[in-house]
Amino acid sequence: MKVIIAGAGIGGLVAAMCLKRAGFDVTVFDAVSELRPLGVGINIQAGAVRILSGLGLEPALAATGIETRELRYANKHGQTIWADPRGRHAGLPWPQFSIHRGELQMILFNAARDLLGAECIRFGRRIAGFEQNGSKVTARFVDRDGKPVQSVEADLLIGADGIHSAVRAQFYPHEGPPKWQGILMWRGVTVGKPFLGGATMVQAGHHTQKFVCYPISKAHAERGKALINWICDLYMGEGASPPREDWNKPGKLTDFLPRYRDWKFGWLDVPGVIAAAHTILEFPMVDRDPLPRWSHGRVTLLGDAAHPMYPIGSNGASQAIIDGEAITQELSVGDDPEKALERYEERRLPPMARIVESNRRKGIDVMLDIVEERAPQGFRNLDDVLPPAELDRIVADYKKLVAQDRETLLKLAGHH
Numbered sequence: 001m002k003v004i005i006a007g008a009g010i011g012g013l014v015a016a017m018c019l020k021r022a023g024f025d026v027t028v029f030d031a032v033s034e035l036r037p038l039g040v041g042i043n044i045q046a047g048a049v050r051i052l053s054g055l056g057l058e059p060a061l062a063a064t065g066i067e068t069r070e071l072r073y074a075n076k077h078g079q080t081i082w083a084d085p086r087g088r089h090a091g092l093p094w095p096q097f098s099i100h101r102g103e104l105q106m107i108l109f110n111a112a113r114d115l116l117g118a119e120c121i122r123f124g125r126r127i128a129g130f131e132q133n134g135s136k137v138t139a140r141f142v143d144r145d146g147k148p149v150q151s152v153e154a155d156l157l158i159g160a161d162g163i164h165s166a167v168r169a170q171f172y173p174h175e176g177p178p179k180w181q182g183i184l185m186w187r188g189v190t191v192g193k194p195f196l197g198g199a200t201m202v203q204a205g206h207h208t209q210k211f212v213c214y215p216i217s218k219a220h221a222e223r224g225k226a227l228i229n230w231i232c233d234l235y236m237g238e239g240a241s242p243p244r245e246d247w248n249k250p251g252k253l254t255d256f257l258p259r260y261r262d263w264k265f266g267w268l269d270v271p272g273v274i275a276a277a278h279t280i281l282e283f284p285m286v287d288r289d290p291l292p293r294w295s296h297g298r299v300t301l302l303g304d305a306a307h308p309m310y311p312i313g314s315n316g317a318s319q320a321i322i323d324g325e326a327i328t329q330e331l332s333v334g335d336d337p338e339k340a341l342e343r344y345e346e347r348r349l350p351p352m353a354r355i356v357e358s359n360r361r362k363g364i365d366v367m368l369d370i371v372e373e374r375a376p377q378g379f380r381n382l383d384d385v386l387p388p389a390e391l392d393r394i395v396a397d398y399k400k401l402v403a404q405d406r407e408t409l410l411k412l413a414g415h416h
């Protein structure tokens with residue numbers, strides 16, 4: 001069976017490898033003329049590392065990124081609210097990795113090229129539209145100037161073309177731009193000193209002003225340094241209008257650094273880290289409403305094209321990876337491919353819609369707001385501010401929702 005994937009991002013490349021390994025004939029098309037290691041840091045949860053390990057990629061990830069030991073939530077004074085071991089440190093059979101998105105994409109690209117053959121990953125081909133007739137689908141590709149370059153016929157088309165998906169737009173032409181609720185994000189990378197043991201992901205502050213940071217480079221760690229990926233989230237107020245969602249748009253320090261001037265934790269000088277950045281990018285925190293359907297006949301959606309979500313709880317890349325495995329498993333049943341795409345949607349759409357909606361309600365970050373609201377000046381004893389039972393409930397509910405609880409993860413992997 002011949003499968004076309006539009007988009008050689010994280011989701012598209014993983015889906016291509018899973019499908020190829022299962023015996024499908026796969027070709028990937030991406031709009032860019034060449035892949036460059038773009039972006040800043042990203043996290044891959046243990047449940048998604050399981051799939052990458054199955055593709056033989058764990059050694060490359062371990063050699064490049066940081067095996068995340070702990071996720072720590074803190075208030076804006078740097079006081080710890082909750083700390084949770086991650087991956088193997090939580091007793092799971094797989095690690096969690098914090099890694100540079102561009103480096104992850106290059107690891108995936110090199111592996112996919114080896115597996116599929118270079119001729120099966122085509123660049124400079126932006127999908128412009130498609131037609132299907134019940135037994136075949138024909139995808140039309142254009143170059144960067146919009147000039148038609150190729151039409152390709154296949155049994156199936158997967159739209160893995162990201163937040164501005166053209167495949168999605170053909171099904172939902174009136175959807176409009178992504179949705180914004182007023183939060184702008186500045187993302188940066190800074191070479192600095194290791195903090196909290198060198199493998200901790202920190203989420204500090206509260207909904208309207210947050211600072212997230214984690215180290216992402218093994219090479220830096222080996223030199224006694226940390227390549228710190230950080231994100232500043234700031235609420236811009238009602239009525240602010242969002243900038244265009246461009247992953248490569250540079251950001252300006254003066255737009256946000258002053259707001260973090262006093263964020264000097266004993267263990268991390270936040271303004272110092274921000275000011276020393278060598279890359280700063282600006283991006284609005286956007287998502288889209290969950291769709292009623294992803295699969296229409298022989299065409300479906302995957303990753304951000306299907307379920308763009310706020311980057312809360314490190315789900316974007318991880319869930320895109322899990323989609324690739326799910327679609328492969330359903331197609332491998334070997335019955336009518338349209339039915340397989342429907343089953344893929346039944347399996348993946350409802351849980352992804354729940355994450356999108358939960359992230360709009362702040363997801364697991366709700367603990368930060370509770371502490372900010374009840375103890376804006378900081379606390380002496382956390383239990384007086386956020387009783388353990390309340391905290392446990394927030395955490396357990398979210399882990400269940402995103403299928404990160406131990407039981408679900410082990411079930412997914414066939415462990416008992």
Ligand SMILES: Cc1cc2nc3c(=O)[nH]c(=O)nc-3n(C[C@H](O)[C@H](O)[C@H](O)COP(=O)(O)OP(=O)(O)OC[C@H]3O[C@@H](n4cnc5c(N)ncnc54)[C@H](O)[C@@H]3O)c2cc1C
Binds near residue numbers: 007041125160318
């Ligand atoms: C350049 C870039 C930088 C990013 N940086 C970060 C980051 O720093 N941190 C973070 O958390 N997330 C980042 N993301 C988003 C993150 O990769 C995704 O949220 C997540 O990994 C889900 O992956 P995906 O494969 O669904 O989408 P993406 O990783 O966004 O991949 C989509 C792919 O489709 C291609 N494409 C787009 N339109 C078309 C078209 N019409 N035809 C063919 N191909 C098309 C794009 O070139 C891209 O390669 C970035 C995405 C991109 C594209």
